[in-house]
Amino acid sequence: MTIRIEVISAPGCGKCATARDELRSIAMSVFGDRSVTWREVDVIEELPYAISLGVLNLPAIAVNGELLFASLPTPEQFRGTLSGLKLP
Amino acid sequence: MFTIGRLATVAGVTPDTLRFYERERLVSPAAKTPAGYRLYDAGSLRRVRFIRTAQHCGFSLAEIHELLKLRQDGEACCADVRSLAIQKKLRVEQKLRTLQAMSSALDDLIRGCEGDGSRTDDCSILHALERDPEAGAT
Numbered sequence: 001m002t003i004r005i006e007v008i009s010a011p012g013c014g015k016c017a018t019a020r021d022e023l024r025s026i027a028m029s030v031f032g033d034r035s036v037t038w039r040e041v042d043v044i045e046e047l048p049y050a051i052s053l054g055v056l057n058l059p060a061i062a063v064n065g066e067l068l069f070a071s072l073p074t075p076e077q078f079r080g081t082l083s084g085l086k087l088p
Numbered sequence: 089m090f091t092i093g094r095l096a097t098v099a100g101v102t103p104d105t106l107r108f109y110e111r112e113r114l115v116s117p118a119a120k121t122p123a124g125y126r127l128y129d130a131g132s133l134r135r136v137r138f139i140r141t142a143q144h145c146g147f148s149l150a151e152i153h154e155l156l157k158l159r160q161d162g163e164a165c166c167a168d169v170r171s172l173a174i175q176k177k178l179r180v181e182q183k184l185r186t187l188q189a190m191s192s193a194l195d196d197l198i199r200g201c202e203g204d205g206s207r208t209d210d211c212s213i214l215h216a217l218e219r220d221p222e223a224g225a226t
Contacts, residue, residue: 010167010170010171010174011167012165012166012167012170012171043174043178044174047177047178047181050178051178051181051182051185054182055178056175056178056179056182057175058171058174058175
């Protein structure tokens with residue numbers, strides 16, 4: 001049982017880089033290292049995928065292929081939403 | 089210095105557009121004559137061209153404000169501007185998808201209609217539009 005978290009962002013985005021590490025460690029602390037597949041998606045390299053998710057703002061975060069955060073969440077929002085998720 | 093008419097001609101806009109940009113705080117006259125006529129400088133021309141080109145790329149006036157703010161922000165970098173451009177592209181692509189879906193729905197309607205001289209009561213397009221979209225294809 002793993003949860004797939006994808007951060008869709010543009011390379012060089014300062015606020016993305018700063019937030020990413022913190023959000024990643026939150027995800028690991030909620031689900032445990034082995035339960036999280038963390039992927040960083042370059043929006044330009046995977047534009048059709050980003051569009052299919054409905055991404056309009058950067059960075060955005062998809063969980064298990066669904067856009068759960070249309071824009072950058074606060075650490076509290078991220079933890080709160082992840083804690084309420086049920087693993088498949 | 090340019091008068092409003094001269095700047096409008098050189099920039100390919102109307103004087104009304106320049107007055108509108110001024111109300112939107114995008115372009116301000118560099119000075120005014122003693123009689124109160126607006127005077128613009130080369131910076132104004134560059135600004136108007138910037139706005140026109142950005143509009144051509146689909147940026148709204150609010151987004152153009154944001155781009156101009158980034159330009160003046162000492163903390164901002166090129167990646168911030170690129171990120172705005174990417175977000176604009178994502179919106180444009182989403183719109184394109186919607187338009188493609190509309191076009192495809194119209195293709196279906198057109199294909200299904202004979203387009204002959206029969207009464208509109210028998211028109212398959214009007215029938216199809218009356219159908220409950222939730223009911224699915226029959």
